[in-house]
Amino acid sequence: MTTLDLPRPSFSHRTSRWISRNLIRIYAGLAFIYLFIPVAYTFVFSFNNSGKSNLVWQGFTLDNWRNPCGAPQVCTAVVNSLQIGLISTVLATILGTMIAFAIGRHKFKGRSTTNLLIFLPMATPEVVLGASLLAMFLNLRINPGFWTIVIAHVMFCISFVVVTVKARIASLDPKLEQAAMDLYANERETFRYVTLPLVMPGIAGAALLAFSLSFDDFIITNFNSGIESTFPKFVYVSAARGIPAQANVIGSAMFFIALIIVIVGQAASRRRSRK
Amino acid sequence: MAGQKVAQDTGDLVLNRVSKLYGDFRAVDDLSLTIPDGSFFALLGPSGCGKTTTLRMIAGLEEPTSGTINIGDTDITTQKPYRRNVNTVFQNYALFPHLTIFENVAFGLRRRGIKDVKVEVESALALVELGHLAERKPSQLSGGQQQRIAVARAIVNKPEVLLLDEPLGALDLKLRRQMQIELKRIQTEVGITFIHVTHDQEEAMTMADTIAVMNQGKIEQLGSATELYESPKTAFVANFLGQCNLIKAKVQSRSGGKAVVSAKGLNFEIPLARVSTDSDSILMGIRPEKLRLDDSGTNSIKECVVTDRSFVGTSTQYLVRTPWDLELVVFEQNDEGLHDLRVGDKVSLEWDPEHTFGLDGSQDVNAGADLDDDE
Numbered sequence: 001m002t003t004l005d006l007p008r009p010s011f012s013h014r015t016s017r018w019i020s021r022n023l024i025r026i027y028a029g030l031a032f033i034y035l036f037i038p039v040a041y042t043f044v045f046s047f048n049n050s051g052k053s054n055l056v057w058q059g060f061t062l063d064n065w066r067n068p069c070g071a072p073q074v075c076t077a078v079v080n081s082l083q084i085g086l087i088s089t090v091l092a093t094i095l096g097t098m099i100a101f102a103i104g105r106h107k108f109k110g111r112s113t114t115n116l117l118i119f120l121p122m123a124t125p126e127v128v129l130g131a132s133l134l135a136m137f138l139n140l141r142i143n144p145g146f147w148t149i150v151i152a153h154v155m156f157c158i159s160f161v162v163v164t165v166k167a168r169i170a171s172l173d174p175k176l177e178q179a180a181m182d183l184y185a186n187e188r189e190t191f192r193y194v195t196l197p198l199v200m201p202g203i204a205g206a207a208l209l210a211f212s213l214s215f216d217d218f219i220i221t222n223f224n225s226g227i228e229s230t231f232p233k234f235v236y237v238s239a240a241r242g243i244p245a246q247a248n249v250i251g252s253a254m255f256f257i258a259l260i261i262v263i264v265g266q267a268a269s270r271r272r273s274r275k
Numbered sequence: 276m277a278g279q280k281v282a283q284d285t286g287d288l289v290l291n292r293v294s295k296l297y298g299d300f301r302a303v304d305d306l307s308l309t310i311p312d313g314s315f316f317a318l319l320g321p322s323g324c325g326k327t328t329t330l331r332m333i334a335g336l337e338e339p340t341s342g343t344i345n346i347g348d349t350d351i352t353t354q355k356p357y358r359r360n361v362n363t364v365f366q367n368y369a370l371f372p373h374l375t376i377f378e379n380v381a382f383g384l385r386r387r388g389i390k391d392v393k394v395e396v397e398s399a400l401a402l403v404e405l406g407h408l409a410e411r412k413p414s415q416l417s418g419g420q421q422q423r424i425a426v427a428r429a430i431v432n433k434p435e436v437l438l439l440d441e442p443l444g445a446l447d448l449k450l451r452r453q454m455q456i457e458l459k460r461i462q463t464e465v466g467i468t469f470i471h472v473t474h475d476q477e478e479a480m481t482m483a484d485t486i487a488v489m490n491q492g493k494i495e496q497l498g499s500a501t502e503l504y505e506s507p508k509t510a511f512v513a514n515f516l517g518q519c520n521l522i523k524a525k526v527q528s529r530s531g532g533k534a535v536v537s538a539k540g541l542n543f544e545i546p547l548a549r550v551s552t553d554s555d556s557i558l559m560g561i562r563p564e565k566l567r568l569d570d571s572g573t574n575s576i577k578e579c580v581v582t583d584r585s586f587v588g589t590s591t592q593y594l595v596r597t598p599w600d601l602e603l604v605v606f607e608q609n610d611e612g613l614h615d616l617r618v619g620d621k622v623s624l625e626w627d628p629e630h631t632f633g634l635d636g637s638q639d640v641n642a643g644a645d646l647d648d649d650e
Contacts, residue, residue: 173369175365175366175367175369176369176371176372178336178356178363178365178369179363179365179369179370179371180371180382181335181336181355181356181357182334182335182336182356182357182361182362182363182429183357183362183382183383183386183428183429183432184357184383184386184387184432185357185382185386186355186357189386193382193386194371197373198371198372198373
């Protein structure tokens with residue numbers, strides 16, 4: 001190109017060239033703003049000196065953070081949610097991992113049907129699942145409460161665990177297990193020292209997913225909880241008369257805890273691969 | 276050194292009438308084979324010839340449909356892979372990605388309940404000259420290094436038989452040549468029986484004491500590299516190991532230690548000892564480097580035409596068409612006797628009767644040709 005003869009590009013020229021060069025960055029920036037405005041809003045209003053209703057900014061305070069259990073029942077609800085989340089996660093992860101191994105590793109009659117049926121709960125609307133479960137519990141004369149929530153959560157988490165773990169198992173090179181057997185490891189040792197460690201990242205991911213699904217769930221929980229309260233249910237119920245700022249504190253805290261877990265996990269895996 | 280888990284007798288590996296069927300497909304067909312203790316043995320053949328299946332049956336990863344496999348006096352036919360003192364270097368190595376190099380090599384020792392593995396692991400790593408990488412993970416190693424770790428991981432267990440499943444297939448040419456020499460050195464040093472599966476005839480010839488050429492589940496021929504190359508017994512072996520010119524001919528007479536055969540009105544001589552059939556219809560074989568561009572001598576074809584010429588450094592390769600339109604390959608050394616012919620030049624061919632061999636004429640002339648590069 002003979003750039004020497006060309007006149008200096010005009011201002012509008014330069015602007016449009018700058019935009020076309022940075023379009024992806026601009027788009028990414030806008031997308032992140034869109035994604036994080038609600039989080040930022042929640043975080044900012046956790047410092048609101050709100051009193052009863054947390055809708056209007058009324059001045060900065062740290063009181064909500066100093067006393068997160070300040071609002072009535074909020075911490076009972078959070079503790080319930082954590083307990084339900086942990087129990088459901090453990091049960092769903094164990095059961096789902098076993099199903100994933102059965103489907104991923106063994107040929108049996110009805111395997112493809114099982115595969116399909118595992119997907120169904122994910123495709124079914126949550127309201128329908130919640131209402132059906134409630135009807136079932138009532139027919140069985142079981143009072144809805146803590147354990148009916150756990151049963152419901154384990155049920156809908158299993159599908160997600162199976163899908164996540166199965167993907168990991170499918171990507172596992174069968175030669176590695178053959179190599180272990182070739183190197184004097186019997187079936188049990190091969191599973192313990194080769195198969196399980198290699199599938200573990202999938203299982204861990206599935207457990208995190210199950211916990212967040214359980215902790216988050218409102219629709220199915222609301223049907224099957226009776227008088228038991230969970231954090232999402234607490235927020236929904238209080239919305240009618242004004243959500244306390246403590247809910248924002250707990251929501252923000254959950255966000256930052258999740259963020260820290262992700263960052264620590266990333267750093268650990270990077271350190272492991274560099275070592 | 277081994278625990279109670281593993282049998283410890285040594286001896287020849289004997290496959291007796293082993294077959295493996297997948298449905299109706301005979302992957303290995305009534306194969307009998309004795310591999311002497313301490314030898315470097317190659318199973319050579321095109322993909323799908325049954326060589327890998329044979330190897331996996333020796334490793335215990337497949338069970339034969341019929342037949343038996345013995346090491347010395349022990350029948351290992353149905354023994355679990357972790358019970359037999361046989362180790363495998365897998366194609367693409369199959370190193371455990373979640374373990375360090377040290378733990379990869381120590382894996383077999385630990386599974387046999389050996390507590391103090393340090394000395395043995397370090398000496399195995401020293402054998403492949405990679406002791407300094409012990410704390411790395413497999414993904415941080417190059418292909419050639421991973422390959423050597425795979426060898427160390429198998430050899431550290433001092434197996435009676437080491438199986439190598441196309442272990443050099445993933446390496447580039449230069450590294451492959453280097454590893455061939457390396458493996459040969461290691462085998463001489465440790466004295467373990469090596470069974471090397473490959474589709475690369477050059478690799479088999481470079482490394483192995485004895486080569487079994489396999490085709491369609493059977494062994495076509497077994498022998499040293501020289502025997503297989505100079506005296507192939509089938510058209511498949513002739514074509515699969517190097518290049519070969521095969522000419523259809525009829526036997527006119529067999530007397531005085533030589534056979535006289537005729538093809539297209541020309542007579543040729545073959546030493547009787549090198550004719551491996553009693554049939555009158557034979558294939559006369561001559562290797563390309565044995566053909567000379569001259570017209571004296573007992574065996575010669577006159578009035579041929581050069582149809583192609585390629586210079587490959589140490590030699591020039593010609594395609595020469597006979598008067599009856601058969602194309603023959605001729606290699607001529609690039610030394611002072613070089614003819615330097617061009618395409619279209621008239622030429623005569625001649626060769627020493629001693630360099631001719633005769634095969635059964637009922638075979639496909641092209642069997643085994645152009646098979647060695649597909650995988």
